[in-house]
Structure formats: structure tokens, C-alpha cells
Amino acid sequence: MKGLLRAVWNGxxxxxxxxxxxxxxxxxxxxxPACPRCGCPVEREAGYFIGAIYINYAATVALCLSGFFALDWLAAPSLAVQLTIWPAVGVAFPLYFFRYARSLWLNVDHFVSPPPASPRLRRS
Ligand SMILES: [Zn+2]
Structure with missing residues (x-):
């Protein structure tokens, strides 16, 4: 568990x-394409970062839904205001979170299944 949390933090x-x-x-x-210090490959294969798209989508939906209900509970704005705010957030947030989603995917995947050339595997 500690290693997974470290992977998420590193991500x-x-x-x-x-x-x-x-x-x-x-x-x-x-x-x-690879780390200049240790040579760790970043994109292992074509389509490798599809998992990052799922992470980005899940984070965006979670933010928009929780934000919608939290704002409704706290300030009770009109539906027109809500429908102005949250679609804009739904477009802007994935662009901001793009790097984090890819980094999270890469770090967690590296923790779960390190590449064959990883020094972590060579040590064991
Ligand atoms: Zn490195």
C-alpha cells in the first residue's frame, strides 16, 4: 500500500x-520519450495512455458532479448559472489535468507492472 501511495504521489x-x-x-x-537520467521508457506501446484518458474522464466527472451539488447546496444558484459553469469546467479541467492523468497512469502502471528492463526487477 505504501508503494502505491508513493506511486500516486510521484505521479x-x-x-x-x-x-x-x-x-x-x-x-x-x-x-x-524516455527519462534522460535512468532511461525508463515513458510510452511502452501504441495506445499505452488510454488508461490516462479514463483517469482524466473520471476526475472530470467527479469534479463536475460534486461541484454541481456542492454549489447547489451552498449557494443555490439558478440552473442557468449552473449550466454555464459546469460545462465550462468540463472542458477546461481535462486540459489542465492532462499531464497529471498521464503521469498518474504511468506511475501506477510502473508500480503494478514495471517494464522488463526496470532496475527494480533486476534487483530481485
Ligand atoms: Zn528516470
């Missing part, structure tokens, strides 16, 4: 899952 820090030092991204939406 939120947008760092390499192997050495936990290097940044995974070189730009807002650009990932490195």
Missing part, C-alpha cells in the same frame, strides 16, 4: 516512475 509530482527525479514533461502537452 502528482509529474516525475519519472523509476528514478523519481526527472520531470516527465518538457512542455504543457509534450512528454519525453
Amino acid at each position: 502528482l509530482l509529474l516525475r519519472c516512475p523509476e528514478c523519481r527525479r526527472e520531470a516527465l514533461f518538457t512542455g504543457p502537452f509534450r512528454m519525453r
Whole structure:
């Protein structure tokens, strides 16, 4: 459990899952192909980051639904106001969360099934 929490934390820090030092991204939406320090591959195969899309979608739905009901409970705005706010959040939040979703997916997947060349596997 501790290792999984460390993987999630490392994912939120947008760092390499192997050495936990290097940044995974070189730009807002650009990932490195591999870690420059340890050589850990970032995209193992085509379509590897489909899981990140699920993470991003789940986080967006959770935010919009909980935000809708929380705002309704706290301030009771009109439905028109709610329908202005939450679709905009539903479009903007996935763009912001894109890097985190990919990093979370990569780090948790690396924890669950490290690549064959991983030093973590060579040690055991
Ligand atoms: Zn690394």
C-alpha cells in the first residue's frame, strides 16, 4: 500500500516512475520519450495512455458532479448559472489535468507492472 501511495504521489509530482527525479514533461502537452537520467521508457506501446484518458474522464466527472451539488447546496444558484459553469469546467479541467492523468497512469502502471528492463526487477 505504501508503494502505491508513493506511486500516486510521484505521479502528482509529474516525475519519472523509476528514478523519481526527472520531470516527465518538457512542455504543457509534450512528454519525453524516455527519462534522460535512468532511461525508463515513458510510452511502452501504441495506445499505452488510454488508461490516462479514463483517469482524466473520471476526475472530470467527479469534479463536475460534486461541484454541481456542492454549489447547489451552498449557494443555490439558478440552473442557468449552473449550466454555464459546469460545462465550462468540463472542458477546461481535462486540459489542465492532462499531464497529471498521464503521469498518474504511468506511475501506477510502473508500480503494478514495471517494464522488463526496470532496475527494480533486476534487483530481485
Ligand atoms: Zn528516470
